[in-house]
Amino acid sequence: MQLYIYDHCPFCARVRMLAGYKKIPLELVYVPYSEEKMLIDLVGKKAVPVLVKDDGTASAESLDILLWLDRNLSRYGAPIIGTEEDAEVDSWLNDALLPLQKIGYPRWSKLGLKEYVGEKDLKEWEGRKAPAIESFAKALDETDRTAKEVTSLLERAGSLLAERGSLAADSPLTMSEIKLFAFIRGFTSEPSILWPEGVRQWFDKRLEQSGMNRLV
């Protein structure tokens, strides 16, 4: 099976985390950022992640893909992911989105990630992403302020994880953790952000268990 991704993409990271944790082998296909046709041919839109199954069918939407992987491949273990709502985690994601964009958008394209192959990809990236944060230059200027906001978000994530028992050494992976982890990974692109120790330890453990890379 192939998973079409951008390395920076938090929604792709959700799928990669679950697959890595359950040791489900996926061939990662890094799509050049300015490439549209490949994705439109597969799922009718320029968006990743896209899973292409062994029968050639393609599906989009990170949560649908990860639930399908979790439930339909019994040789990689019993399903582990529940679908119960977690409004507090969804509200955290909502609050974290703009800081994630402000930290990530002006940085991810400078890290040599595989989706930024040439000038065309970089131009397309800035053209599509800058409007959400006014400009890359302004977001970079505001780094100190945004980094402090991110530290508060990480503290809040730490409380959510603790309340759910997810900081215990041997706790099983949950959907709420997958959602938090995938966003938090995007913040690894700015080294000046201060991380609460418990969140750092949890993140490093899940990173290792899922065989994923940090961004920096």
Ligand SMILES: N[C@@H](CCC(=O)N[C@@H](CS)C(=O)NCC(=O)O)C(=O)O
């Ligand atoms: N709801 C979708 C969201 C996917 C999504 O927004 N992917 C972003 C990358 S993080 C994308 O492909 N955006 C198109 C673009 O940047 O051109 C999911 O959960 O899979």
